Amino acid sequence: MKLDRIDLKILKHIQTNAKTTNQDLAALVALSPSSCLQRVRRLEAEGIITGYYATLNLAKVSRHIMCIATVSMKNHSAKDFRKFESAVESIPEIVECYTVSGEFDFFLRIVCPNMARYLEINEMLVGSVNYSLKINTHVVMNENKVFKGIDLSKLSSDD
Structure with missing residues (x-):
């Protein structure tokens, strides 16, 4: 599946805060709520979004x-x-x-x-x-940098 810049924006925001409402996510990526929800569901169906988790202290x-x-x-x-x-x-x-x-x-x-x-x-x-x-x-003595998602802009599938 080819991802466009809006898909990448959706993934970026979901990685940072999976509790973002569809309404807020749609506003962040400049889509209507129904279009945004369709994209999120497609990303889930394609196995790109594989789950939603809380980070615990x-x-x-x-x-x-x-x-x-x-x-x-x-x-x-x-x-x-x-x-x-x-x-x-x-x-x-x-x-x-x-x-x-x-x-x-x-x-x-x-x-x-x-x-x-x-x-x-x-x-x-x-x-x-x-x-x-x-x-x-x-x-492990100290967690100096914990995983908080991947900056997808630093990855390129065209190389």
């Missing part, structure tokens, strides 16, 4: 630790990758998982109540592929 919700873990598989069989990915899916504290290139195979972001729970998660992951992986963990 976890420090105000509960005590927790956040860890960034890199995982290296000793065996690169598709079966072991699937086992590991299945284990990751089953653990709600693993909030992000990426398969990556380079020195390690996966990059995880884990948010849990304490180090004891992290160690349980670590054991579950290691056990999922019969101890044939290496996990390097980094405890």
Whole structure:
């Protein structure tokens, strides 16, 4: 699907504030409310908008630790990758998982109540592929720049 400048404006505003009413969004992108709603629904139907989420200040919700873990598989069989990915899916504290290139195979972001729970998660992951992986963990000390959406004007699909 080719996106025009109005679609990109809609996406920009929805990323910054998904609670924006259709009326306000239409005014921001200079469309009628019905045209704006049609575009948003099309963007959803095409899978470009995949959901709406609230950003939480976890420090105000509960005590927790956040860890960034890199995982290296000793065996690169598709079966072991699937086992590991299945284990990751089953653990709600693993909030992000990426398969990556380079020195390690996966990059995880884990948010849990304490180090004891992290160690349980670590054991579950290691056990999922019969101890044939290496996990390097980094405890997050401070969040210096958190994800707040992507500046779509900096991306170009024409290159």
